Amino acid sequence: xxxxxxxxxxxxxxxxxxxxxxxxxxxxxxxxxxxxxxxxxxxxxxxxxxxxxxxxxxxxxxxxxxxxxxxxxxxxxxxxxxxxxxxxxxxxxxxxxxxxxxxxxxxxxxxxxxxxxxxxxxxxxxxxxxxxxxxxxxxxxxxxxxxxxxxxxxxxxxxxxxxxxxxxxxxxxxxxxxxxxxxxxxxxxxxxxxxxxxxxxxxxxxxxxxxxxxxxxxxxxxxxxxxxxxxxxxxxxxxxxxxxxxxxxxxxxxxxxxxxxxxxxxxxxxxxxxxxxxxxxxxxxxxxxxxxxxxxxxxxxxxxxxxxxxxxxxxxxxxxxx
Numbered sequence: 619x620x621x622x623x624x625x626x627x628x629x630x631x632x633x634x635x636x637x638x639x640x641x642x643x644x645x646x647x648x649x650x651x652x653x654x655x656x657x658x659x660x661x662x663x664x665x666x667x668x669x670x671x672x673x674x675x676x677x678x679x680x681x682x683x684x685x686x687x688x689x690x691x692x693x694x695x696x697x698x699x700x701x702x703x704x705x706x707x708x709x710x711x712x713x714x715x716x717x718x719x720x721x722x723x724x725x726x727x728x729x730x731x732x733x734x735x736x737x738x739x740x741x742x743x744x745x746x747x748x749x750x751x752x753x754x755x756x757x758x759x760x761x762x763x764x765x766x767x768x769x770x771x772x773x774x775x776x777x778x779x780x781x782x783x784x785x786x787x788x789x790x791x792x793x794x795x796x797x798x799x800x801x802x803x804x805x806x807x808x809x810x811x812x813x814x815x816x817x818x819x820x821x822x823x824x825x826x827x828x829x830x831x832x833x834x835x836x837x838x839x840x841x842x843x844x845x846x847x848x849x850x851x852x853x854x855x856x857x858x859x860x861x862x863x864x865x866x867x868x869x870x871x872x873x874x875x876x877x878x879x880x881x882x883x884x885x886x887x888x889x890x891x892x893x894x895x896x897x898x899x900x901x902x903x904x905x906x907x908x909x910x911x912x913x914x915x916x917x918x919x920x921x922x923x924x925x926x927x928x929x930x931x932x933x934x935x936x937x938x939x940x
Contacts, residue, residue, distance in 0.1 A: 664832050666712055668845055706790055707791055717783075733758035735796060767898070771898075
């Protein structure tokens with residue numbers, strides 16, 4: 619390998635890790651910022667509207683300029699991706715934050731995505747996980763069980779409902795990570811089309827169900843702060859950065875780099891929301907972070923289970939060998 623090729627490979631990986639760091643910072647802060655307002659001045663549907671309505675407006679000029687350059691199959695494949703990382707996943711997280719703490723959202727959302735990637739990668743894409751990945755996923759599962767037991771023992775059915783929403787959202791996120799890599803969709807194109815498709819569902823639904831203009835019922839500083847958080851940071855920048863990290867690092871490593879998210883989000887929740895985790899919750903969050911760290915060092919150890927089979931990639935839906 620030439621010196622130029624080595625430098626190019628290093629720059630390739632560095633850009634992937636830099637994008638992953640941006641994702642970690644935004645994703646760790648997002649549950650705290652969202653729970654602070656969804657339990658006070660904003661309804662969940664308000665935040666879903668800002669998430670995709672503002673994001674779509676940001677992406678529209680790009681889509682108009684690139685319309686002819688975007689392949690037809692990309693437009694079609696973005697339909698299921700819009701459920702995985704779009705309106706479906708976002709609504710589960712935002713509605714769940716009405717009931718459960720921000721630390722639970724980070725631990726059971728991005729924290730267990732690597733475990734879902736390993737499980738769904740095997741079940742849906744026939745990819746055999748390595749031994750390290752299995753151990754890491756088992757640690758994540760133990761952390762999830764500990765959180766569920768903690769909420770159940772405290773007689774908090776609402777928290778359990780929120781936890782279930784976070785787990786469902788993380789499963790959708792894992793499918794998004796796997797399918798983005800499988801289909802080799804351009805990072806910016808994927809983020810823009812997913813946001814637009816989600817807005818085409820969310821905005822009409824909000825206009826039909828809402829009783830008044832959102833900016834008339836909340837303070838201006840709260841409104842614009844959530845425009846920044848929902849529409850710009852998590853709705854655009856984090857999604858583009860995630861797509862870029864997946865393209866540069868692969869789905870397993872990109873999703874495993876969220877090991878710091880549960881602990882960081884718990885600290886931010888303590889500082890800004892006064893949410894003090896119990897000893898059991900701390901142990902569960904640490905178990906999930908350790909599990910993610912174990913799985914991060916190596917993804918899949920071998921080739922897909924059906925490595926000799928051709929991979930069928932339909933325009934819509936999940937593709938798998940066969």
